[in-house]
Amino acid sequence: xxxxxxxxxxxxxxxxxxxxxxxxxxxxxxxxxxxxxxxxxxxxxxxxxxxxxxxxxxxxxxxxxxxxxxxxxxxxxxxxxxxxxxxxxxxxxxxxxxxxxxxxxxxxxxxxxxxxxxxxxxxxxxxxxxxxxxxxxxxxxxxxxxxxxxxxxxxxxxxxxxxxxxxxxxxxxxxxxxxxxxxxxxxxxxxxxxxxxxxxxxxxxxxxxxxxxxxxxxxxxxxxxxxxxxxxxxxxxxxxxxxxxxxxxxxxxxxxxxxxxxxxxxxxxxxxxxxxxxxxxxxxxxxxxxxxxxxxxxxxxxxxxxxxxxxxxxxxxxxxxxxxxxxxxxxxxxxxxxxxxxxxxxxxxxxxxxxxxxxxxxxxxxxxxxxxxxxxxxxxxxxxxxxxxxxxxxxxxxxxxxxxxxxxxxxxxxxxxxxxxxxxxxxxxxxxxxxxxxxxxxxxxxxxxxxxxxxxxxxxxxxxxxxxxxxxxxxxxxxxxxxxxxxxxxxxxxxxxxxxxxxxxxxxxxxxxxxxxxxxxxxxxxxxxxxxxxxxxxxxxxxxxxxxxxxxxxxxxxxxxxxxxxxxxxxxxxxxxxxxxxxxxxxxxxxxxxxxxxxxxxxxxxxxxxxxxxxxxxxxxxxxxxxxxxxxxxxxxxxxxxxxxxx
Amino acid sequence: xxxxxxxxxxxxxxxxxxxxxxxxxxxxxxxxxxxxxxxxxxxxxxxxxxxxxxxxxxxxxxxxxxxxxxxxxxxxxxxxxxxxxxxxxxxxxxxxxxxxxxxxxxxxxxxxxxxxxxxxxxxxxxxxxxxxxxxxxxxxxxxxxxxxxxxxxxxxxxxxxxxxxxxxxxxxxxxxxxxxxxxxxxxxxxxxxxxxxxxxxxxxxxxxxxxxxxxxxxxxxx
Numbered sequence: 073x074x075x076x077x078x079x080x081x082x083x084x085x086x087x088x089x090x091x092x093x094x095x096x097x098x099x100x101x102x103x104x105x106x107x108x109x110x111x112x113x114x115x116x117x118x119x120x121x122x123x124x125x126x127x128x129x130x131x132x133x134x135x136x137x138x139x140x141x142x143x144x145x146x147x148x149x150x151x152x153x154x155x156x157x158x159x160x161x162x163x164x165x166x167x168x169x170x171x172x173x174x175x176x177x178x179x180x181x182x183x184x185x186x187x188x189x190x191x192x193x194x195x196x197x198x199x200x201x202x203x204x205x206x207x208x209x210x211x212x213x214x215x216x217x218x219x220x221x222x223x224x225x226x227x228x229x230x231x232x233x234x235x236x237x238x239x240x241x242x243x244x245x246x247x248x249x250x251x252x253x254x255x256x257x258x259x260x261x262x263x264x265x266x267x268x269x270x271x272x273x274x275x276x277x278x279x280x281x282x283x284x285x286x287x288x289x290x291x292x293x294x295x296x297x298x299x300x301x302x303x304x305x306x307x308x309x310x311x312x313x314x315x316x317x318x319x320x321x322x323x324x325x326x327x328x329x330x331x332x333x334x335x336x337x338x339x340x341x342x343x344x345x346x347x348x349x350x351x352x353x354x355x356x357x358x359x360x361x362x363x364x365x366x367x368x369x370x371x372x373x374x375x376x377x378x379x380x381x382x383x384x385x386x387x388x389x390x391x392x393x394x395x396x397x398x399x400x401x402x403x404x405x406x407x408x409x410x411x412x413x414x415x416x417x418x419x420x421x422x423x424x425x426x427x428x429x430x431x432x433x434x435x436x437x438x439x440x441x442x443x444x445x446x447x448x449x450x451x452x453x454x455x456x457x458x459x460x461x462x463x464x465x466x467x468x469x470x471x472x473x474x475x476x477x478x479x480x481x482x483x484x485x486x487x488x489x490x491x492x493x494x495x496x497x498x499x500x501x502x503x504x505x506x507x508x509x510x511x512x513x514x515x516x517x518x519x520x521x522x523x524x525x526x527x528x529x530x531x532x533x534x535x536x537x538x539x540x541x542x543x544x545x546x547x548x549x550x551x552x553x554x555x556x557x558x559x560x561x562x563x564x565x566x567x568x569x570x571x572x573x574x575x576x577x578x579x580x581x582x583x584x585x586x587x588x589x590x591x592x593x594x595x596x597x598x599x600x601x602x603x604x605x606x607x608x609x610x611x612x613x614x615x616x617x618x619x620x621x622x623x624x625x626x627x628x629x630x631x632x633x634x635x636x637x638x639x640x641x642x643x644x645x646x647x648x649x650x651x652x653x654x655x656x657x658x659x660x661x662x663x664x665x666x667x668x669x670x671x672x673x674x675x676x677x678x679x680x681x682x683x684x685x686x687x688x689x690x691x692x693x694x695x696x697x698x699x700x701x702x703x704x705x706x707x708x709x710x711x712x713x714x715x716x717x718x719x
Numbered sequence: 720x721x722x723x724x725x726x727x728x729x730x731x732x733x734x735x736x737x738x739x740x741x742x743x744x745x746x747x748x749x750x751x752x753x754x755x756x757x758x759x760x761x762x763x764x765x766x767x768x769x770x771x772x773x774x775x776x777x778x779x780x781x782x783x784x785x786x787x788x789x790x791x792x793x794x795x796x797x798x799x800x801x802x803x804x805x806x807x808x809x810x811x812x813x814x815x816x817x818x819x820x821x822x823x824x825x826x827x828x829x830x831x832x833x834x835x836x837x838x839x840x841x842x843x844x845x846x847x848x849x850x851x852x853x854x855x856x857x858x859x860x861x862x863x864x865x866x867x868x869x870x871x872x873x874x875x876x877x878x879x880x881x882x883x884x885x886x887x888x889x890x891x892x893x894x895x896x897x898x899x900x901x902x903x904x905x906x907x908x909x910x911x912x913x914x915x916x917x918x919x920x921x922x923x924x925x926x927x928x929x930x931x932x933x934x935x936x937x938x939x940x941x
């Protein structure tokens with residue numbers, strides 16, 4: 073029997089969920105067809121009907137999501153999805169998060185957010201390009217219909233069991249982390265946001281007015297980029313805190329599936345500006361908009377088809393065929409439209425010199441695409457070799473590091489060079505004036521790095537590049553903020569300020585990546601109580617093992633004292649938790665985080681009641697720079713949203 | 720003392736373990752998981768790959784493929800650190816013939832930096848029926864006595880993992896009982912024991928989980 077919700081017994085009618093999804097599907101399909109016919113027949117009343125269809129679909133899907141949340145909050149274990157992902161003892165916030173813990177709920181959420189996004193575009197059409205909206209509507213509605221149909225027919229979260237269990241299984245232990253509560257929905261918001269620039273770009277191609285869509289799409293793109301970035305950052309933090317591998321990024325295919333559209337979206341953010349200012353990069357922009365969405369759909373296919381092995385993937389399901397079909401359809405359709413309208417895509421801005429901002433940006437776009445292609449090849453290589461050769465050939469994280477590292481370094485370098493250049497040409501005088509801070513950064517940063525102990529040549533080169541980029545950004549900030557130029561309030565309203573913060577964030581992030589990738593140290597220790605091991609500047613003394621019982625798991629805690637220079641700094645307690653319901657044992661690392669390095673300790677096993685315990689010990693330099701850089705990058709994104717374009 | 724429970728992370732873990740000598744696969748996808756305090760007996764005919772399996776777990780041989788973890792650490796990354804916590808009894812006794820049992824054990828106790836070496840040596844010599852002969856050179860001991868002394872050497876430092884290759888070879892019924900009692904006590908204290916024998920008749924005597932190694936794979940009984 074369903075349990076009480078806030079004191080009153082309720083039963084959530086599961087059939088209502090399916091009815092709402094069916095209505096949403098019908099409304100989304102009607103909206104797509106009506107919008108198309110309104111354009112064919114030039115009938116505004118049909119377009120108004122199409123808009124109503126969009127609103128009805130969004131309302132129905134929002135109600136379906138609310139119904140499922142209600143089912144979780146009131147422990148409706150007769151609904152199979154609720155029984156599989158929740159339990160009576162689960163805290164309320166985790167019950168809400170359980171909504172997207174599995175395939176069915178997350179697809180419903182995706183469909184709902186997609187429909188709300190379409191409704192928002194209809195409700196607040198971009199001022200610069202209102203005439204594009206009718207053309208964008210069929211695509212947005214068809215995407216809503218596609219995800220709603222997938223949910224309704226193949227992955228319905230409202231399916232009921234014949235016999236309701238007394239209690240549910242609970243939320244998967246790996247998902248019980250603050251970052252993981254927000255990671256999936258933020259990624260979905262990022263993915264869904266990218267459908268709007270795509271739809272507007274395609275609408276512009278169909279409508280033949282190619283220079284209006286960038287201004288209309290820019291803020292949508294920025295929001296999508298921001299959510300995607302936040303999702304990636306939260307995912308990295310979750311991996312660092314939960315997986316116990318000492319790392320934050322393992323080049324897992326599903327991580328890569330989120331990174332690839334973020335990279336192309338970053339490129340698009342830069343190139344859209346050039347089209348807005350000088351009608352440049354028209355072809356690049358439609359290609360990047362299409363590529364970003366295709367990569368989103370491809371990532372969804374990867375995550376939900378079971379085609380790759382990953383810690384993130386949902387179970388194997390028949391969804392893969394439909395998602396792959398949608399990827400191919402989107403790719404073929406947008407490709408055909410771009411080829412058909414290629415004459416619209418020539419850029420008048422062909423006067424830019426070799427050393428100009430346009431040229432530097434062009435080079436950056438090329439590298440963004442090649443680095444995305446590299447990640448794509450590495451991610452799909454095991455699946456491709458399995459399909460073609462019958463055996464899977466794995467691509468290691470070291471390969472990804474080697475293949476993408478120089479490309480990312482080149483991007484950071486171009487970030488430093490870009491401010492040196494003029495919009496279409498660069499004079500020697502300009503170059504001399506702007507070079508000084510960049511050179512200072514390129515020299516002083518590696519010197520500071522060397523003094524801090526980062527003395528290997530690749531690290532010094534990396535810090536030189538990062539220093540140049542950071543100094544170039546700071547010099548630009550100074551140009552805006554300099555004494556007597558503008559008030560702080562005016563400066564903060566300047567959209568460029570957001571870009572500067574993003575670039576400073578990238579410099580910090582790059583420092584963290586360089587430090588962790590080049591200087592991370594890992595060792596193992598097998599110790600008896602009282603024994604010690606010296607790792608870097610630390611001495612670790614194993615003090616013993618003790619157990620704790622929780623409501624749904626048991627945990628064994630190791631107690632390890634950390635000394636430096638004879639002084640006891642901390643006691644770390646890495647633990648191993650066992651969840652009998654899921655038959656999962658997971659190690660939870662203990663971290664002593666510092667500005668310059670993290671000491672990261674993982675308990676891997678023990679015997680004889682803790683008379684011998686085994687540990688992995690990681691020293692991760694500059695890890696905090698990654699979190700700080702990521703935060704700064706996101707803050708920069710929020711500041712930039714305030715100033716650019718229109719909704 | 721640790722009670723045997725599957726909730727504990729395995730002390731020994733082999734997944735799809737393969738060892739090939741040229742084209743011949745001696746081990747062909749061995750799956751083995753042993754929890755703390757668990758005693759596993761592997762039975763196999765001569766040449767079945769028992770010694771190869773133990774040598775890999777003792778970090779003396781590298782697997783061709785597959786995953787091997789001891790105490791949750793992959794062997795390839797942690798063999799040097801793990802070795803100290805493994806007791807290995809091989810076909811060779813690794814004893815010095817001209818030294819007495821006591822001198823042999825004292826030598827190994829010093830290598831392991833054992834704090835209570837004298838008491839431990841005396842305890843083991845007594846438990847394994849060697850106390851009376853502790854001052855005589857090893858070469859004068861019988862084959863069975865040498866085997867028991869080799870076992871004392873292997874368990875001397877109270878290793879977390881005990882790998883015993885044919886520990887009952889050359890032992891009479893009383894010695895088998897003596898060794899089995901010692902091992903059972905160690906398993907109860909939480910030490911993990913992996914023991915091989917070619918004699919299926921011994922399996923009911925030695926206890927623990929039993930697996931048969933055949934055609935390079937482990938087939939679990941019961």
